[in-house]
Amino acid sequence: MAEKQLLLSGQAHRLAEMSHEKVAAMNAFDGLLQAGGDHLRRASIKRQVEGIVGVAKENAIHFLAVQNGLQSILKRIGNASQDSYVGAYQSNGGQTPFTHATGGYSKKA
Template sequence: MNNPELRAQTARLRDILLSEKDLLLTGRAREAAELMPVKMEAMQDIEAFLESREPNSLPVEHRADMEQIVGLSKENSAHFEAIRNGLRHAIDRLESMHGSAYVGSYAQNGSKIPFTEVTGQFRRKA
């Protein structure tokens, strides 16, 4: 791969990351996750090119492209983490909802009359 090909590959990866960002910001995390194989392929192509180069041999414009890709990757990672935390919090809330729910009946004065067993029978006041 020569420099123009590298430029095309970095542009491809940048476009994928921008698409991923748009999907994450619009709440379509599943669609963003589906970009993973294409993103990995683009990253592997770039890594294969960089393996055969000296660390500081890239032209300045390529370094700027790489810095932008790193920035987008970090930003998307933060968005994924926020989505993961939101889902975890929602699951925790759903799991704790049953703990505060009352299972039983209410008397005319508003007092609670608990079920005696899981079968749904309740006690009557004598």
């Protein structure tokens, strides 16, 4: 649930802080499995595990949304200079892309 809060509040960069908590939870779950799994057959434990699985699936979707958003930002940054033009025109009348601007332009009087 804490991971979900971080994802929904736009603090995905803080997910690494939860690594110790996640390792402790996995160790506790491994302990239940090694104990023969009898505890896992109880209805209350089964519901808790199913709830954890459900939240983990939701978090995976939220994390994918964060990843897609970051990729979109990187794409926009990469395209920013490609789509920009300087205030000069080529001999054929087309605008001069920012990436091909080399200076030496005359100021309009």
